[in-house]
Amino acid sequence: MLKNLRIADLSNHTSLKPTEIKNPEYFHKVVDCQYACPAHTPVPEYIRLIAAERYTEAYMVNWESNVFPGVLGRTCDRPCEPACRRGRVEEEPVAICRLKRVAADNKGDVKAFMPQGPFASNGKRIALIGGGPAALTVARDLAPLGYQIDLYDDQDRGGGMMRSQIPSFRLPENVLNEEVNFILDLGIHTHFKTRVDSLRGVLDKGYDAVFVGTGAPKGKDLADLPGRWDSSGNIHIGIEWLASVAFEHTQKIGKKVLVLGGGNTAMDCCRTSRRLGGEEVKVVVRSPRKEMKASPWEIEDALHEDIPIFENHVPKAFVTENGKLVGMTFEKVEPKYENSRRKLVPTGEPLVFFEADDVLIAIGQENSFPWIERDLGLEFNEWGLPALNETTFQSTVPNVFFGGDAALGPKNVITAVAQGHQAAVSIDLYCNQQSLTERPSPYTNLISQKMGIHEWIYDSDVTTDIRYKVPHADKSLTLKDRKKEVELGFSQDTGFKEAQRCLNCDVQTVFSESRCIECDACVDICPTTCITFTTNGEEEDLRTRLNAPANDTSQDLYVSDSLKTGRVMIKDENVCLHCGLCAERCPTSAWDMQKYLYSVTKAGNQCGILQELTT
Amino acid sequence: MPKNTIGYAKADYEGVISTLCAGCGHDSISGAIVQACYEMAIEPHRVAKLSGIGCSSKTPNYFLNNSHGFNSVHGRMPSVATGANMANRDLIYLGVSGDGDTASIGMGQFVHAIRRNLNMLYIVMNNGCYGLTKGQDSATADQGSVSKSGSVNPFEGIDLPGMALELGATFVARSFSGDKTQLVPLIKAALSHKGFALIDVMSPCVTFNNNAGSTKSYDYVRDHIEALAEIGFVPEKEEITVSYETGTTVDVELHDGSVVHLQKLADGWDPRDRQAAMRRLQAAKTEGEILTGLLYIDPNSKDLHEVIKSDSRPLNSLKEEDLCPGSAILDLINEDFR
Numbered sequence: 019m020l021k022n023l024r025i026a027d028l029s030n031h032t033s034l035k036p037t038e039i040k041n042p043e044y045f046h047k048v049v050d051c052q053y054a055c056p057a058h059t060p061v062p063e064y065i066r067l068i069a070a071e072r073y074t075e076a077y078m079v080n081w082e083s084n085v086f087p088g089v090l091g092r093t094c095d096r097p098c099e100p101a102c103r104r105g106r107v108e109e110e111p112v113a114i115c116r117l118k119r120v121a122a123d124n125k126g127d128v129k130a131f132m133p134q135g136p137f138a139s140n141g142k143r144i145a146l147i148g149g150g151p152a153a154l155t156v157a158r159d160l161a162p163l164g165y166q167i168d169l170y171d172d173q174d175r176g177g178g179m180m181r182s183q184i185p186s187f188r189l190p191e192n193v194l195n196e197e198v199n200f201i202l203d204l205g206i207h208t209h210f211k212t213r214v215d216s217l218r219g220v221l222d223k224g225y226d227a228v229f230v231g232t233g234a235p236k237g238k239d240l241a242d243l244p245g246r247w248d249s250s251g252n253i254h255i256g257i258e259w260l261a262s263v264a265f266e267h268t269q270k271i272g273k274k275v276l277v278l279g280g281g282n283t284a285m286d287c288c289r290t291s292r293r294l295g296g297e298e299v300k301v302v303v304r305s306p307r308k309e310m311k312a313s314p315w316e317i318e319d320a321l322h323e324d325i326p327i328f329e330n331h332v333p334k335a336f337v338t339e340n341g342k343l344v345g346m347t348f349e350k351v352e353p354k355y356e357n358s359r360r361k362l363v364p365t366g367e368p369l370v371f372f373e374a375d376d377v378l379i380a381i382g383q384e385n386s387f388p389w390i391e392r393d394l395g396l397e398f399n400e401w402g403l404p405a406l407n408e409t410t411f412q413s414t415v416p417n418v419f420f421g422g423d424a425a426l427g428p429k430n431v432i433t434a435v436a437q438g439h440q441a442a443v444s445i446d447l448y449c450n451q452q453s454l455t456e457r458p459s460p461y462t463n464l465i466s467q468k469m470g471i472h473e474w475i476y477d478s479d480v481t482t483d484i485r486y487k488v489p490h491a492d493k494s495l496t497l498k499d500r501k502k503e504v505e506l507g508f509s510q511d512t513g514f515k516e517a518q519r520c521l522n523c524d525v526q527t528v529f530s531e532s533r534c535i536e537c538d539a540c541v542d543i544c545p546t547t548c549i550t551f552t553t554n555g556e557e558e559d560l561r562t563r564l565n566a567p568a569n570d571t572s573q574d575l576y577v578s579d580s581l582k583t584g585r586v587m588i589k590d591e592n593v594c595l596h597c598g599l600c601a602e603r604c605p606t607s608a609w610d611m612q613k614y615l616y617s618v619t620k621a622g623n624q625c626g627i628l629q630e631l632t633t
Numbered sequence: 634m635p636k637n638t639i640g641y642a643k644a645d646y647e648g649v650i651s652t653l654c655a656g657c658g659h660d661s662i663s664g665a666i667v668q669a670c671y672e673m674a675i676e677p678h679r680v681a682k683l684s685g686i687g688c689s690s691k692t693p694n695y696f697l698n699n700s701h702g703f704n705s706v707h708g709r710m711p712s713v714a715t716g717a718n719m720a721n722r723d724l725i726y727l728g729v730s731g732d733g734d735t736a737s738i739g740m741g742q743f744v745h746a747i748r749r750n751l752n753m754l755y756i757v758m759n760n761g762c763y764g765l766t767k768g769q770d771s772a773t774a775d776q777g778s779v780s781k782s783g784s785v786n787p788f789e790g791i792d793l794p795g796m797a798l799e800l801g802a803t804f805v806a807r808s809f810s811g812d813k814t815q816l817v818p819l820i821k822a823a824l825s826h827k828g829f830a831l832i833d834v835m836s837p838c839v840t841f842n843n844n845a846g847s848t849k850s851y852d853y854v855r856d857h858i859e860a861l862a863e864i865g866f867v868p869e870k871e872e873i874t875v876s877y878e879t880g881t882t883v884d885v886e887l888h889d890g891s892v893v894h895l896q897k898l899a900d901g902w903d904p905r906d907r908q909a910a911m912r913r914l915q916a917a918k919t920e921g922e923i924l925t926g927l928l929y930i931d932p933n934s935k936d937l938h939e940v941i942k943s944d945s946r947p948l949n950s951l952k953e954e955d956l957c958p959g960s961a962i963l964d965l966i967n968e969d970f971r
């Protein structure tokens with residue numbers, strides 16, 4: 019009886035509404051990699067182009083969206099890869115990042131596809147402070163629209179942290195130079211070796227808008243740790259030290275090096291040390307290894323270069339003898355979990371001493387704006403960051419915009435690029451006296467992939483290959499030369515094979531209920547049992563009633579309108595392989611495979627290669 | 634990938650990818666067979682699947698790829714099944730046929746298998762036409778049904794369940810390819826039944842008989858379907874724990890201890906009453922309804938082996954001394970004929 023009550027109860031609740039596939043975000047979310055990418059690069063689109071050996075176009079699809087394909091194909095934090103569907107249906111995601119490099123390595127004359135100057139002036143002048151990824155993105159987006167762009171940077175070349183903080187063995191200088199120059203060649207007025215000491219000074223020059231992309235230039239220190247200032251010549255701040263190596267002011271380091279910190283900067287510091295004479299290089303982190311912020315592959319590369327990592331060691335003091343640094347002491351701790359909070363509790367063991375000739379402190383970065391006068395009306399928040407609208411990146415001074423690490427705190431290159439695009443959109447709207455909050459909608463396009471009766475334009479076969487490994491240059495060579503690139507990149511052949519692992523998540527399964535005769539053919543054929551025809555209900559209940567329970571609630575259910583029998587079609591987007599078998603078996607074409615293109619609109623609604631390629 | 638209680642995944646019960654027309658009802662029935670065998674945790678090598686000729690008879694290639702198979706000539710599946718069953722009673726016999734294969738060329742074979750209560754599941758994938766030979770009306774096409782080319786069938790259609798009841802079948806059911814919630818438990822119950830089990834499954838031919846005016850189209854069948862009860866199959870090990878209002882359910886225990894659980898019965902009807910079943914079928918026919926569900930079951934059914942008192946062992950396990958018991962026994966036998 020109780021059971022009956024429950025059923026009656028349920029029927030009173032709201033059933034799921036038909037999915038609004040017209041909402042551009044619905045299918046966007048199904049393309050997991052693109053959705054996870056801050057710049058929303060159309061990943062499957064360029065992967066297919068790579069498989070078709072159309073490297074130039076693949077590069078341009080990237081360039082339009084993320085501006086630095088060659089740089090990012092080597093150094094990106096890859097938020098796309100943990101999101102990749104392949105990682106949910108088997109072990110490892112597609113090597114998206116390294117495929118991007120395949121496009122960059124094999125591209126042809128990409129310049130021919132880029133905007134061709136000189137551009138007719140629109141009479142507006144923009145100042146960019148800082149020459150890193152965010153500012154360069156703004157430059158690229160605005161220059162073709164006729165803006166005069168003045169770029170100020172204290173380095174002697176563009177690139178910002180991509181040049182000063184990413185070591186050459188991960189990012190060769192010529193790769194960076196090429197991509198920086200693509201932008202500077204658009205007619206940017208560069209003012210290198212020019213340090214901006216006053217925002218007021220820049221504003222006084224009468225620019226229509228100013229963009230601040232100065233990064234997070236200040237490395238954190240352990241200023242209060244005992245002994246810190248006794249032999250400070252051998253204690254360095256990680257990012258400053260990396261910059262000084264990059265600009266060739268520093269060529270050597272001691273034999274024994276300690277690197278403090280667990281992020282990617284720490285990994286770059288320790289690996290660079292190995293190339294500058296460090297023989298016994300150790301990384302020491304406060305917390306457990308699994309909490310390290312560094313990307314797993316960076317950690318792996320460091321371990322491969324014989325750099326041990328000591329976890330749960332809290333620095334206690336720098337030890338100096340006769341005015342010379344000899345090492346550091348650490349307290350051993352262990353993590354204790356209380357109410358889902360983690361505390362590091364001393365184990366009570368005696369302090370650990372590690373010898374060191376040099377110590378590199380890589381425990382984080384901070385923003386610093388000493389050059390912005392506090393009486394300009396530009397407000398800062400409690401973390402010392404500018405008060406910004408997080409969509410428009412406009413500060414409290416209407417014509418001053420921020421982007422990259424300077425905006426919302428340190429993140430990564432791809433985030434800086436994404437923010438640069440949005441700031442550029444804002445600056446263009448601002449200069450045209452338009453509302454900044456009415457953002458241009460994304461460019462989208464949904465096209466059937468039908469070619470023959472049961473044939474698709476895209477390669478719908480699902481390969482079972484597991485992820486291919488990127489070959490590395492031999493350690494005996496790379497450790498001798500800090501400029502020798504470690505990763506060799508995929509060959510065209512391996513690149514093709516890896517590209518075939520992509521499941522084409524942008525080729526959507528589009529369902530039209532009016533055509534469905536409910537014959538169940540799609541249900542029977544689906545290799546992952548993700549389609550169910552059933553009575554509608556509440557989402558929570560429905561998820562358990564499907565032919566295969568849909569346990570991953572972060573993934574949507576695609577729900578049709580009511581069918582003839584009163585039931586609905588429900589598809590769990592989670593593990594759909596986009597293999598097209600449902601559409602192949604459908605007698606009435608109620609299922610169709612349609613390629614969904616989603617592209618973030620750039621400043622001035624510029625039409626790029628994507629639209630050209632797909633229309 | 635989930636596994637059943639004997640460690641097989643559903644994929645282990647599948648066959649090659651179907652070459653039937655997309656949307657063919659037969660494919661859904663194959664799907665239901667896979668589902669039922671997977672859920673019942675049947676060892677695939679214990680099944681023998683047999684068929685005749687037709688699109689329907691092609692389907693054994695699309696399920697149970699790890700089972701024994703025999704694709705016989707047109708309409709001859711029942712005699713091959715009889716022979717196989719007589720030789721090895723330890724296998725589970727699953728015959729698949731079409732309405733053409735069964736009700737025309739194979740009719741003579743079909744009726745005798747029923748008469749003998751051969752222990753097998755006999756599925757008719759009934760689409761009212763000869764799909765394989767491009768959609769000619771079959772003997773189960775209803776009078777008045779309009780073919781794709783527009784001709785009206787002038788002949789009376791054969792109702793296979795009605796005929797089977799008449800012939801003394803011990804398990805008779807009808808279902809619809811588009812209703813797996815009914816078809817899967819029916820297949821499970823039929824596989825557990827000892828004796829001849831017929832399931833006549835309405836299975837639309839999307840290519841030749843899914844047009845307006847056809848009485849075997851998806852739309853027509855859905856509009857005219859009338860289920861006798863909701864059916865559930867409860868394996869021996871499980872207990873029925875939910876209680877229902879009296880008079881609305883019937884539980885039929887099968888010889889292997891499993892239970893067919895019928896819920897929401899149409900006006901107190903009992904599936905163990907052959908005559909009631911025949912009456913209901915007739916009534917439904919006059920109403921223009923397609924009656925589905927378990928129409929009749931005889932839980933005390935005696936199969937052919939039991940009737941003819943054959944050896945309880947498969948023939949291939951009999952040793953020379955079983956087959957040739959020696960002259961002393963022969964003398965005894967000869968004594969009987971004096």
Ligand SMILES: Cc1ncc(C[n+]2csc(CCOP(=O)(O)OP(=O)(O)O)c2C)c(N)n1
Pocket residue numbers: 686687688689690707730731732733734735738758760762763764765766771
């Ligand atoms: C002895 C013989 N006679 C005739 C045929 C031609 N034939 C092939 S299939 C078929 C009818 C099949 O109809 P059905 O059993 O309903 O199968 P369906 O294709 O409709 O599933 C016929 C008459 C044959 N193959 N062999």
Ligand code: SF4
Pocket residue numbers: 652653654656657658659688689760764765837838839840841
């Ligand atoms: S012809 Fe008809 S019965 Fe044969 S495969 Fe096609 S739809 Fe199925």
Ligand SMILES: [Mg+2]
Pocket residue numbers: 687689731732733758759760761762763764771
């Ligand atoms: Mg037929």
